[in-house]
Amino acid sequence: MFPTLNEQMDLIKRGVFEIIPEDALVAKIEKSIKTQTPLKIKLGCDPSRPDLHLGHSVVLRKLRHFQDLGHEAILIVGDFTGMIGDPSGKSKTRPSLTLEDTRKNGQSYFEQATKILSTKNIKMLYNSEWLASMTFADVIALASKYTVARMLERDDFEKRYRDGEPISVHEFLYPLAQAMDSVAIKADVELGGTDQKFNLLVGRDIQREFGLDPQVAVMLPILTGTDGVEKMSKSLDNYIGVAESPKEIYGKTLSIPDKLIYDYFLLTTDIETDDLNKIKERVITNPREAKRFLARTLVSLYWSDDDARKSEEEFDRIFVQKEIPDTIDEFVLESTEKEMNIIQILTDTKLATSKSDARRLVEQGGVSIDGNRITDVNQMIPLASNIIMKVGKRRFLKIVTEK
RNA sequence: GGGUAGGUAGCGAAGCGGUCAAACGCAACAGACUGUAAAUCUGUCGGCUCCGGCCUUCGGAGGUUCAAAUCCUUCCCUGCCCA
Numbered sequence: 001m002f003p004t005l006n007e008q009m010d011l012i013k014r015g016v017f018e019i020i021p022e023d024a025l026v027a028k029i030e031k032s033i034k035t036q037t038p039l040k041i042k043l044g045c046d047p048s049r050p051d052l053h054l055g056h057s058v059v060l061r062k063l064r065h066f067q068d069l070g071h072e073a074i075l076i077v078g079d080f081t082g083m084i085g086d087p088s089g090k091s092k093t094r095p096s097l098t099l100e101d102t103r104k105n106g107q108s109y110f111e112q113a114t115k116i117l118s119t120k121n122i123k124m125l126y127n128s129e130w131l132a133s134m135t136f137a138d139v140i141a142l143a144s145k146y147t148v149a150r151m152l153e154r155d156d157f158e159k160r161y162r163d164g165e166p167i168s169v170h171e172f173l174y175p176l177a178q179a180m181d182s183v184a185i186k187a188d189v190e191l192g193g194t195d196q197k198f199n200l201l202v203g204r205d206i207q208r209e210f211g212l213d214p215q216v217a218v219m220l221p222i223l224t225g226t227d228g229v230e231k232m233s234k235s236l237d238n239y240i241g242v243a244e245s246p247k248e249i250y251g252k253t254l255s256i257p258d259k260l261i262y263d264y265f266l267l268t269t270d271i272e273t274d275d276l277n278k279i280k281e282r283v284i285t286n287p288r289e290a291k292r293f294l295a296r297t298l299v300s301l302y303w304s305d306d307d308a309r310k311s312e313e314e315f316d317r318i319f320v321q322k323e324i325p326d327t328i329d330e331f332v333l334e335s336t337e338k339e340m341n342i343i344q345i346l347t348d349t350k351l352a353t354s355k356s357d358a359r360r361l362v363e364q365g366g367v368s369i370d371g372n373r374i375t376d377v378n379q380m381i382p383l384a385s386n387i388i389m390k391v392g393k394r395r396f397l398k399i400v401t402e403k
Numbered sequence: 404g405g406g407u408a409g410g411u412a413g414c415g416a417a418g419c420g421g422u423c424a425a426a427c428g429c430a431a432c433a434g435a436c437u438g439u440a441a442a443u444c445u446g447u448c449g450g451c452u453c454c455g456g457c458c459u460u461c462g463g464a465g466g467u468u469c470a471a472a473u474c475c476u477u478c479c480c481u482g483c484c485c486a
Contacts, residue, residue: 226440237431251439251440253439254438288438288439289438292438292439295439315439354449355452356449356451360448361433364432365433365434366432366434367433391433
């Protein structure tokens with residue numbers, strides 16, 4: 001039923017940054033094969049940011065690998081901990097959410113995650129199930145198992161403390177709450193990015209306190225965002241969302257720096273190991289083609305081969321040949337006038353956020369109608385027939401006039 | 404509880420009675436260039452404008468002054484030191 005130990009370890013270790021402790025994982029897998037019992041693989045989901053991007057996909061793909069090996073995926077939606085706010089990698093206190101928000105986001109998370117995960121051996125749980133019923137006494141007892149000094153070992157806490165930035169007491173409770181999740185489901189393995197190292201290890205300590213066999217921490221690299229500098233995140237707007245349209249995924253992929261091409265292949269695709277080595281060479285010999293291949297691979301993964309081909313054609317048409325896309329959003333403009341001021345059109349269509357903004361766009365030569373650049377802010381535009389507006393490099397809008 | 408330093412545009416950070424819609428950096432936006440939505444360079448970057456200006460902003464609320472981001476009072480928030 002289960003693949004052999006070596007087969008399992010090969011797949012598990014692909015793209016993984018660190019496994020702590022590796023020998024414990026080997027032991028767990030051996031026992032699993034012997035008893036024909038799947039391991040429980042835990043992954044915590046942050047319900048405050050329900051839009052999944054390729055950064056999340058790195059760890060989700062790893063979870064999928066475990067599923068493919070016959071193990072059980074357990075998604076823990078932090079609906080309860082979401083109200084605390086996760087301090088991981090953040091220099092500031094995060095805003096807290098309401099329980100309703102986190103529920104809704106959790107559902108959305110599941111829908112997106114199953115683009116990557118199998119729906120066969122998966123379980124999703126909300127951690128309010130066990131955390132909400134804890135009493136204050138329970139919490140104090142839990143908190144007593146950890147010291148402030150050990151909490152401050154964590155990089156970001158230590159940094160914030162050193163820099164004189166505020167750390168709320170409740171943030172110390174977050175790793176403990178996350179550890180309680182591991183206790184509640186008796187996790188064998190917990191997945192996370194390298195930034196989760198501390199939390200994953202606290203899980204081991206607390207499980208041990210509760211007399212359980214500690215989980216193995218499997219950590220994946222943090223995916224660098226499209227800017228090539230910061231980690232991929234929605235708030236930095238350097239992300240590629242898994243639910244984004246084919247052309248968005250294609251275009252954003254092409255905008256990544258060449259040095260990230262290999263990492264993206266390794267961490268966000270299921271390309272064969274042999275091909276992966278070929279990619280390494282191609283990145284150097286023909287970066288343009290390697291990146292276009294990556295972009296097509298990603299679109300195929302989340303949409304289809306057909307969408308991948310179309311996205312590429314469309315991209316070439318707009319950015320290489322500077323033509324207009326084959327489908328353009330329409331905006332119905334209701335007006336009885338025969339013509340309208342360009343500034344008015346820009347603001348009415350929301351292509352500009354204000355009249356000042358619209359004026360700026362025109363003055364800087366960013367606006368064109370039916371291929372002709374508009375340079376005069378007082379230009380009157382005839383509304384006789386449909387017009388195609390272009391603002392900047394990639395915003396197109398077809399204006400349909402309705403009398 | 405005592406002392407002390409702060410809260411400025413999306414973020415960081417100058418300004419400390421008029422010349423402040425507020426330096427500078429980042430982000431963002433536009434243009435040029437490019438295999439690219441990258442990099443680089445240039446410009447813009449509160450709102451309205453009859454392009455003369457006008458209006459709303461510098462934690463909140465009051466006040467002093469011809470004039471306040473800048474001074475005073477008070478409230479809220481945060482760091483640090485002492486207890």
